[in-house]
Amino acid sequence: MSQIEIRTDDLSGNDVRALVRSHLASMHATSPADSCHALDVDQLRHPAVTFWSAWIDDSIAGIGALKTLDADRGEIKSMRVDDRFLGSGVGRALLRHIVAAAREAGMSSLWLETGTAPAFMPATKLYASEGFIECGPFDGYAEDPHSRYMTAQL
Numbered sequence: 001m002s003q004i005e006i007r008t009d010d011l012s013g014n015d016v017r018a019l020v021r022s023h024l025a026s027m028h029a030t031s032p033a034d035s036c037h038a039l040d041v042d043q044l045r046h047p048a049v050t051f052w053s054a055w056i057d058d059s060i061a062g063i064g065a066l067k068t069l070d071a072d073r074g075e076i077k078s079m080r081v082d083d084r085f086l087g088s089g090v091g092r093a094l095l096r097h098i099v100a101a102a103r104e105a106g107m108s109s110l111w112l113e114t115g116t117a118p119a120f121m122p123a124t125k126l127y128a129s130e131g132f133i134e135c136g137p138f139d140g141y142a143e144d145p146h147s148r149y150m151t152a153q154l
Helices: 014-030 088-103 119-130
Strands: 005-008 049-056 059-068 073-081 108-114 133-135 146-152
Touching: 005 133, 014 059, 014 073, 014 119, 049 088, 059 108, 073 088, 088 108, 088 119, 108 119, 108 133, 119 146
Parallel strands: 073 108
Antiparallel strands: 005 049, 049 059, 059 073, 108 146, 133 146
16 A cells, blocks of 8 residues: 555645545434534634645545644544545544644644444544543533544643
């Protein structure tokens, strides 16, 4: 397998925008509307969000983002691996990249919300394997049987 290249991205490329749209469609297909917290392209362009794309050769392989909550905390958003690259290490590479960026920014903890449906189990296992533990809702989220909250100290 070729090397994974992770780039800071402005969401202007068609391939990246298509993967964001696919991510949104998948989130809406697996979660009730009021439990879907995925960000669209415009929301991912917010100044508090840094967005990355992962590439293998010339193909988009994944996306991920870091939303600054405050000086000490960040939230992982929009983690998605293109179906063609599932199981190839792209998700882990993106997650580790985001964790490193958060540390570099001086954050002391990362937080995330993911789903509870079976489709979210691979992501939950990835987060747990990288030191994330389950926690309660944070930063405006509410208790929701369709949401799982996780955090990690950096």
